[in-house]
Amino acid sequence: KIGNISNKGEMDKETEGSNFLKTLFLDDxxxxxxxxxxxxxxxxxxxLKSIEDQYKNTDQWETIxxxxxxxxxxxxxxxxxDSYNKYIAKNWPDIRIINDQSNFWHFAYAWKMHTEKVNSKLHGEWNFKNIKDGHGKLLSMYALMGDGNIIKGELPEEQRGTDAYLKKNPQYNKYDFISEGDSPSFFYLINN
Structure with missing residues (x-):
């Protein structure tokens, strides 16, 4: 679903995405x-603002x-x-928040700063052997540095699967891990 993407922080208009979330937030x-x-x-x-607008002046508001x-x-x-600080935190203070300001970097652009023990499975040789080559259709599509995969919609200068990207970013080798800064939010859901 497409949400509020017209401007950074824009939350004035209801969108397909915000209405979808509203339905999930209100279900039983x-x-x-x-x-x-x-x-x-x-x-x-x-x-959340749509829910507030709908219920705030009703007998149901506190329950909702x-x-x-x-x-x-x-x-x-x-x-x-700034929509969290300006709206959610002030108007919905009892919602549980996990505000991850640091784990992002461990999977994003700073991954090469970790020890070799951590990074051993992020380098190209290991990735090619254990992920990319001969492990089925899905893993053959997994994007790695300089692997030839072009990601639809990505800016040309951010096409990390190209040789041109590797030439401009010599700190990476072919088949090195491509940063996945948002992975911590998914990993949080995995029972480990």
Whole structure:
């Protein structure tokens, strides 16, 4: 679903994405709902604002507010707009928040700064042998540095699968790991 993407932090308009979230926030599923926000919280904020607009001046407001607050867990990576601080934190203070300002970097652009013990499975030789080559269709599509994969919609200068990218970024070798800064939000959901 497409959310609030017209401007950084824009949460004025209801969108397909914000309406989808609103429906999930209000459903009767009692389980925790983890909302992963990787760029900014504005689509989530718009969904919450729509709920507030609909119920705030009704007898149902406190019940609805508690239901939504008890259900949601927001996992925020680098909080890249101000909608959390300006709206969610002030108007929905009981929602559980995991504000990840550091784990992002361990999987993103700074991964080469780790020890070799950590990085041993991120270098090209290991990746090619254990992931890319001969492990089925899905893993053959896994994007690695200079592997020839072109990612649709990615800016030309960010096409890390190209030889041109490797030439401009000599710190990487062919088949090295491509940073996945948002992975921590997914890993949090895995029972380890």
């Amino acid at each position: 599923d009692k389980r925790d709902l983890y909302v992963q926000t990787w760029g900014g919280t504005n689509t989530t904020a718009r969904a 507010r508690k239901k939504v607050s008890d259900k949601l867990v927001l996992y925020i990576i680098l909080d890249q707009d």
